[in-house]
Amino acid sequence: MHKHELVVVANRLPVDQHVASDGTRSWVTSPGGLVTAMKSVMEDVDSAAWVGWPGLTDEAIEPFEADGMSLFPVFLTNSEVEKYYEGFSNGTLWPLYHDVIADPNFHRTWWDAYVDVNRKFAAAAASVAVRGGTVWVHDYQLQLVPEMIRAQRPDLKIGFFNHIPFPPFELFAQLPKRNLVLRGLLGADLVGFQRERDSINFMTCVRQLLGYRSAEHEIHVPGIGVEPDRTVVARAFPISIDTSVYDRLTKDPAVLKRAEEIRAELGNPKRIVLGVDRLDYTKGIRHRLKAYGELLAEGAVDPHLVTMLQVATPSRERVDAYRQLRDEVELTVGRLNGDFAPLGRPAITYMHRSFNREEMTALYMAADVLLVTSLRDGMNLVAKEYISSRVDCQGVLVLSEFTGAADELRAATLVNPHDIDELKTAILHALAMSPDEQRAAMESLRRQVENNTVQDWADDFLSVLSEGGERNSSPHIP
Ligand code: GDG
Numbered sequence: 001m002h003k004h005e006l007v008v009v010a011n012r013l014p015v016d017q018h019v020a021s022d023g024t025r026s027w028v029t030s031p032g033g034l035v036t037a038m039k040s041v042m043e044d045v046d047s048a049a050w051v052g053w054p055g056l057t058d059e060a061i062e063p064f065e066a067d068g069m070s071l072f073p074v075f076l077t078n079s080e081v082e083k084y085y086e087g088f089s090n091g092t093l094w095p096l097y098h099d100v101i102a103d104p105n106f107h108r109t110w111w112d113a114y115v116d117v118n119r120k121f122a123a124a125a126a127s128v129a130v131r132g133g134t135v136w137v138h139d140y141q142l143q144l145v146p147e148m149i150r151a152q153r154p155d156l157k158i159g160f161f162n163h164i165p166f167p168p169f170e171l172f173a174q175l176p177k178r179n180l181v182l183r184g185l186l187g188a189d190l191v192g193f194q195r196e197r198d199s200i201n202f203m204t205c206v207r208q209l210l211g212y213r214s215a216e217h218e219i220h221v222p223g224i225g226v227e228p229d230r231t232v233v234a235r236a237f238p239i240s241i242d243t244s245v246y247d248r249l250t251k252d253p254a255v256l257k258r259a260e261e262i263r264a265e266l267g268n269p270k271r272i273v274l275g276v277d278r279l280d281y282t283k284g285i286r287h288r289l290k291a292y293g294e295l296l297a298e299g300a301v302d303p304h305l306v307t308m309l310q311v312a313t314p315s316r317e318r319v320d321a322y323r324q325l326r327d328e329v330e331l332t333v334g335r336l337n338g339d340f341a342p343l344g345r346p347a348i349t350y351m352h353r354s355f356n357r358e359e360m361t362a363l364y365m366a367a368d369v370l371l372v373t374s375l376r377d378g379m380n381l382v383a384k385e386y387i388s389s390r391v392d393c394q395g396v397l398v399l400s401e402f403t404g405a406a407d408e409l410r411a412a413t414l415v416n417p418h419d420i421d422e423l424k425t426a427i428l429h430a431l432a433m434s435p436d437e438q439r440a441a442m443e444s445l446r447r448q449v450e451n452n453t454v455q456d457w458a459d460d461f462l463s464v465l466s467e468g469g470e471r472n473s474s475p476h477i478p
Contacts, residue, residue: 003130004049010138013052037454083113098376122148147187159465160188166198194404246388258362274367278315284373291423303347364389373417379404396430411444
């Protein structure tokens with residue numbers, strides 16, 4: 001088999017299967033930021049591969065090429081998807097790593113499936129990487145993979161990046177099998193996080209639970225038996241977006257026209273307030289609606305002049321907490337419209353569906369205020385996409401302090417979304433900001449995003465991994 005210099009390992013392959021009306025099937029690249037970032041680094045190496053689940057459970061798929069990438073599908077059964085993905089990943093880890101906003105559930109069968117599936121990913125990655133090559137593992141679904149790869153291939157440089165927060169010790173300590181998770185991650189040479197605080201939390205957990213020493217960003221991992229000691233680096237690499245996409249789309253006449261149309265379709269209000277989120281309890285949609293609803297009730301926001309648009313992209317619809325959230329959000333929106341909407345025009349337009357990137361950009365360009373009110377969020381790319389779309393340097397970003405993005409985007413209107421009064425004040429302040437005030441804040445935000453794009457993020461991670469990996473690499477393959 002042909003071997004690859006760089007192997008990306010992520011829960012999902014960067015493609016979705018598309019079935020045409022005549023039954024012909026094809027693979028379409030999924031439009032995420034990770035895919036764009038990885039494509040740009042994959043183009044720089046002679047040979048790169050991506051290992052991931054293709055999104056289907058009924059058939060095993062042979063490795064294939066798509067959009068210039070070599071893709072290695074990992075086959076998962078329906079029961080594995082239920083237990084490893086919906087269960088341990090999204091029912092246990094996701095709520096625990098997001099400050100237990102929802103109750104984490106745990107079942108030992110979920111854990112067993114998590115171990116088995118992580119082993120499948122590790123075996124696939126180990127079999128396609130060239131000697132001395134680099135493997136970059138992504139996210140909380142695959143935390144055991146670094147150690148599992150190292151056991152088979154100590155010659156490889158192994159990096160891991162966590163896209164979601166890493167919780168404080170007091171919360172992480174609740175996780176059953178916690179030490180196995182830490183050991184899994186420590187199989188990497190470099191463990192990357194969104195925020196400095198996440199890497200500190202991780203190092204504290206390693207010290208408290210495994211007793212390993214650490215200083216600055218380095219963790220000393222003692223070798224077992226004949227294994228050499230290793231140094232694992234834990235550091236923050238704040239992820240970003242591909243700004244060139246927005247440079248292009250904001251100049252596209254069709255997108256500009258669409259932004260105008262959106263304003264007109266919403267009745268040309270004085271102000272448009274926008275929310276764009278996966279429908280997830282971490283995003284603080286309920287808090288946002290509570291604050292906005294109170295402003296409508298008090299008459300502080302006049303729905304004839306101001307309109308709110310909430311895009312809630314369908315997400316994890318087979319997980320109970322998500323079904324319940326959808327019901328609550330839809331009930332609240334319905335109530336608020338029933339109480340306050342003018343005739344023929346909703347106070348809150350709610351859209352539970354996905355849009356293409358052109359439409360998303362037009363929405364960002366049309367909105368005067370973007371509300372990001374996450375109760376906890378690794379980074380939040382929507383905030384950065386909004387900024388990148390505001391080539392006119394207008395628009396106000398109201399941003400929760402509990403996002404990774406708040407560490408960088410200091411010129412945003414920062415809020416504690418748990419404090420409904422503070423959130424209301426922030427919304428009113430955003431609605432009242434003068435064009436000059438908006439420009440001053442937006443110029444600063446745009447500089448920030450332009451100076452750290454997703455390509456910078458990937459290059460930075462891979463160059464630190466390359467230094468650290470050299471130091472730890474062992475010359476033999478067992
Ligand atoms: C995780 C972490 C971290 C949303 N609706 C549509 C659509 N989107 C796109 C957005 C954005 C992405 O999805 C969402 O990214 P976020 O960063 O906001 O949030 P998560 O999905 O929770 O992502 C997060 C991220 O990983 C990266 O490390 O920042 O903290 O939780 O790009 O634009 N895209 C399209 N149609 C939609 O309707 N095309």
